[in-house]
Amino acid sequence: MTSAARLAPFSDLLPVDAILTSESTRAFSCGGLTPQYVLFPDTVDLLRSCMRAATQAGMSVMVVGTGAGLGLGNAPRQYDVAISTRRLNRIVAHEAADMTVTVQAGATLDEVNAALAHAGQHLPLDPPRPELTTIGGLIASDASGPLRLSHGKVRDRLIGITVVLADGTLVKGGGRVVKNVAGYDLMKLFTGSFGTLGAIVEATLTIRPCPERDTLLVIPAADTAGALTLALKILAAPVMPSYIEAFNASASAEVGADHRARLMIGCGGHADEVSTQHARCAAHAGEQPLQVHEGVERARWYAALRDWPSSGLTADLENALGAKLSLLPSQLATILPRIEQEAVHRNTRCAILARVGSGIAYVRLIGADAAHVMPVAAWLRTTARQAGGWTAFDRVPAPLRAQLDTWGEAPAVSLMRGIKQTLDPQNRLSPGRFVGGI
Numbered sequence: 096m097t098s099a100a101r102l103a104p105f106s107d108l109l110p111v112d113a114i115l116t117s118e119s120t121r122a123f124s125c126g127g128l129t130p131q132y133v134l135f136p137d138t139v140d141l142l143r144s145c146m147r148a149a150t151q152a153g154m155s156v157m158v159v160g161t162g163a164g165l166g167l168g169n170a171p172r173q174y175d176v177a178i179s180t181r182r183l184n185r186i187v188a189h190e191a192a193d194m195t196v197t198v199q200a201g202a203t204l205d206e207v208n209a210a211l212a213h214a215g216q217h218l219p220l221d222p223p224r225p226e227l228t229t230i231g232g233l234i235a236s237d238a239s240g241p242l243r244l245s246h247g248k249v250r251d252r253l254i255g256i257t258v259v260l261a262d263g264t265l266v267k268g269g270g271r272v273v274k275n276v277a278g279y280d281l282m283k284l285f286t287g288s289f290g291t292l293g294a295i296v297e298a299t300l301t302i303r304p305c306p307e308r309d310t311l312l313v314i315p316a317a318d319t320a321g322a323l324t325l326a327l328k329i330l331a332a333p334v335m336p337s338y339i340e341a342f343n344a345s346a347s348a349e350v351g352a353d354h355r356a357r358l359m360i361g362c363g364g365h366a367d368e369v370s371t372q373h374a375r376c377a378a379h380a381g382e383q384p385l386q387v388h389e390g391v392e393r394a395r396w397y398a399a400l401r402d403w404p405s406s407g408l409t410a411d412l413e414n415a416l417g418a419k420l421s422l423l424p425s426q427l428a429t430i431l432p433r434i435e436q437e438a439v440h441r442n443t444r445c446a447i448l449a450r451v452g453s454g455i456a457y458v459r460l461i462g463a464d465a466a467h468v469m470p471v472a473a474w475l476r477t478t479a480r481q482a483g484g485w486t487a488f489d490r491v492p493a494p495l496r497a498q499l500d501t502w503g504e505a506p507a508v509s510l511m512r513g514i515k516q517t518l519d520p521q522n523r524l525s526p527g528r529f530v531g532g533i
Contacts, residue, residue, distance in 0.1 A: 123177045126170020130177045137182035147263035150523045158294040160229030172527035197299040200231025219246035223405035231295040237287030241338035244452035255299030290525045306363035311393040313386040316356040319343040323428035326451040337361035345446040350399040417490025420456040502530040
């Protein structure tokens with residue numbers, strides 16, 4: 096096959112260095128499927144043309160940024176073309192006085208915050224690996240991190256969005272000022288849609304001043320239940336931490352600490368405010384030693400908390416099952432020790448990070464016999480459901496990925512299918528990757 100034939104039908108749209116083919120596309124594999132093409136348009140108009148050409152050719156498209164999030168979600172049913180937003184990475188507008196920023200979807204969170212830093216501002220969203228997480232990927236996956244407790248999720252900061260649909264149509268919602276709330280439903284619709292409805296190409300978000308002082312408190316605990324119980328007490332106290340998170344003993348060992356559970360509390364703001372937070376946390380900690388970390392050591396612990404959901408499976412990857420549990424915060428102290436006990440019963444190592452204030456827990460079961468992964472997954476899902484919660488699997492052994500539904504049953508799935516049919520009637524965008532096989 097000639098070079099021109101390999102690059103068709105996109106050779107008339109993009110230069111050769113903006114099209115990957117053959118072995119070069121393997122870095123963008125998803126669910127065992129590898130695309131024929133990976134495209135890197137550097138303008139919105141070119142992305143629209145690429146989207147239109149691909150769908151008119153009957154190809155299935157996945158919109159990606161750096162490709163770091165391709166392990167999430169179900170495996171797609173078909174995957175022919177990856178369209179990367181990575182070259183759409185400009186800061187379109189930074190309104191420092193209004194505390195908003197408009198940015199193209201391919202800019203990473205680290206790049207955005209570097210641009211805002213000169214004004215003493217930041218975008219207070221902290222998903223895992225911000226150096227690889229693009230703004231478009233952040234919105235499409237609805238990813239969050241420790242700061243979710245104090246600053247909310249991306250949906251809470253999003254005030255404007257621009258999207259390209261499968262047929263190349265450009266649609267916009269919201270605006271560039273906080274008081275403009277028109278189109279909010281469109282922003283809500285695309286947040287967490289995993290690329291199944293359209294390609295996010297631009298977003299406007301509210302930003303915040305950087306804190307004057309930023310510290311991290313570490314309180315060791317006898318066990319997971321003890322750490323979670325203390326966390327709930329502090330959450331009920333007049334402390335208002337930036338985040339409050341707990342590692343169980345196994346997860347603590349993974350990040351280089353000693354093998355015991357610990358509670359980690361972020362305190363940020365004016366210097367006197369942070370000092371008050373320290374005193375109140377110490378009063379609740381009682382006889383437990385309270386370690387205060389700032390500077391480099393704070394940054395190390397904070398990065399461990401932030402990135403652990405994506406890096407907390409450092410060994411035995413073939414026999415690892417990862418789950419994200421969403422529960423009421425009050426349920427965590429009951430459910431997570433039960434999961435630890437079940438892991439012992441199944442001769443499996445269990446590592447846990449709990450985002451206590453948000454009711455989120457990342458559970459890693461490592462070393463389970465592959466034949467028993469499905470029963471363990473069913474037990475986890477049933478246990479969370481009985482507590483009124485939800486389970487999504489974010490790490491599944493490769494041989495079992497086609498058998499285990501990442502999302503499980505979801506309410507209003509028929510409504511979601513109707514929206515998919517309206518916006519992507521030919522089912523070209525990430526088919527099968529989202530809830531209910533959408």
